[in-house]
Amino acid sequence: MSKQPTELNFPEGFLWGAATSAYQIEGGITNDWSEWEKKNSVILSKKYTREGKRYLGWDYLKEDIQNPANYLSGDGVDHWNRWESDFKLLSELGLKGYRMSIEWARVEPVEGEFDFAVIDKYAQMLYSLRAQGIEPMVTLWHFTLPTWVADIGGWENKQTIEYFDRFAQQVVSKCPQNTHWITLNEPEIYTREAYLTGKWPPGRRAIGKYFGVIGNLIDAHKKASRVIRQANPNALVGIAKNNTYFQPYKDRLINKLAVKPVTWWWNRYFLNRIHKDLDFIGLNYYFHRVVNFPLLAKDLDPISEIGVELGPHGIYHTLKELRRYKLPVYVTENGLADSTDEHRKWFIKQSVVEMHSAMQDGVDLRGYFHWSLLDNFEWDKGYWARFGLYSVNRETMQREMRESAKYYSEIVRSNSVKL
Numbered sequence: 001m002s003k004q005p006t007e008l009n010f011p012e013g014f015l016w017g018a019a020t021s022a023y024q025i026e027g028g029i030t031n032d033w034s035e036w037e038k039k040n041s042v043i044l045s046k047k048y049t050r051e052g053k054r055y056l057g058w059d060y061l062k063e064d065i066q067n068p069a070n071y072l073s074g075d076g077v078d079h080w081n082r083w084e085s086d087f088k089l090l091s092e093l094g095l096k097g098y099r100m101s102i103e104w105a106r107v108e109p110v111e112g113e114f115d116f117a118v119i120d121k122y123a124q125m126l127y128s129l130r131a132q133g134i135e136p137m138v139t140l141w142h143f144t145l146p147t148w149v150a151d152i153g154g155w156e157n158k159q160t161i162e163y164f165d166r167f168a169q170q171v172v173s174k175c176p177q178n179t180h181w182i183t184l185n186e187p188e189i190y191t192r193e194a195y196l197t198g199k200w201p202p203g204r205r206a207i208g209k210y211f212g213v214i215g216n217l218i219d220a221h222k223k224a225s226r227v228i229r230q231a232n233p234n235a236l237v238g239i240a241k242n243n244t245y246f247q248p249y250k251d252r253l254i255n256k257l258a259v260k261p262v263t264w265w266w267n268r269y270f271l272n273r274i275h276k277d278l279d280f281i282g283l284n285y286y287f288h289r290v291v292n293f294p295l296l297a298k299d300l301d302p303i304s305e306i307g308v309e310l311g312p313h314g315i316y317h318t319l320k321e322l323r324r325y326k327l328p329v330y331v332t333e334n335g336l337a338d339s340t341d342e343h344r345k346w347f348i349k350q351s352v353v354e355m356h357s358a359m360q361d362g363v364d365l366r367g368y369f370h371w372s373l374l375d376n377f378e379w380d381k382g383y384w385a386r387f388g389l390y391s392v393n394r395e396t397m398q399r400e401m402r403e404s405a406k407y408y409s410e411i412v413r414s415n416s417v418k419l
């Protein structure tokens, strides 16, 4: 009888990393979000005071949830000034990959006026990562727009596609050392929140605009991928795609049929249109949805501090679904809001085990980037949702390694997970 394995090994060179985005950590940025927050911080504090009572962490997070200042990104976690010491944290964990983004509003604060000192600073960051033996993966658009782009209608306006190309050209040509480029982050999440639910700027609820923006983002990816390759023939172009596992409740036939169109629209529609313009797929996986036609079913999985069901098993299914594109895959985000660090270790372990199974079943998975390196600004939820491998005290800006990060580091250093 063959013995059950006690650990699962990953292939040599598997890229273990962590992910962030500029607006969520840097601080001191003026863009469409910063303007929107100023108008909405009180409204958001009231909204989450109502909703937060249902969340896991209400008892100990309520002060933060109720405080309007929490919904203003302000100084971020001061990464713009602390990037060098923050990059040391990556090595402290033994990580060899880092996903970050470049803030368009910093690079081009006024239409056509590029701030070359800012581009140089980003280039310096990328050099420094490489010098540390860390492979950067750089996102060009992670939800935020310069105010002058928002003023012409943001992604509703086709002109934005051309402006985005010009921005991409400037950045990519001045960062020749960088190879992994991600054009867009989670187009469907953004479009849903910005144009259907109206929870994010520009706060619209307009189905026509919703479809229009998805179409424009598809074009934006295609065009930007050409611009990136022209600016750097060695570049590898990807997208960070939010896919979800739509799980049929109790495996009933009606539910199996019901998940098909939803899965097609949410997971595949965008990729079907751009996969020829991709060198790799980035998968952002956070949660699953249990479908009990015609509704969503309540799940028995634990619920995170922001009310999200924690179903790490779904990463296996979403990875397997990507095999059809025959492209290398990276998990470019995966994580949870867990200020007390109660579930993070479990979540990381389960996700890594599921990734391993997916690889056994033929998924060409090349790396995993945990969201996030640091506690950061969680969009409309502000600073009370804490996703960091390192906690951050925003008064002192001190970083502290969470216990779960030590566990993640063991996986990284041994390139394996113990069962």
Ligand code: BGC
Pocket (backbone or CB within 6 Å): 021, 024, 185, 186, 189, 284, 333, 371, 377, 378, 379, 387
């Ligand atoms: C986004 C991140 C966000 C994370 C956690 C993803 O949707 O790309 O910016 O912080 O999820 O909610």
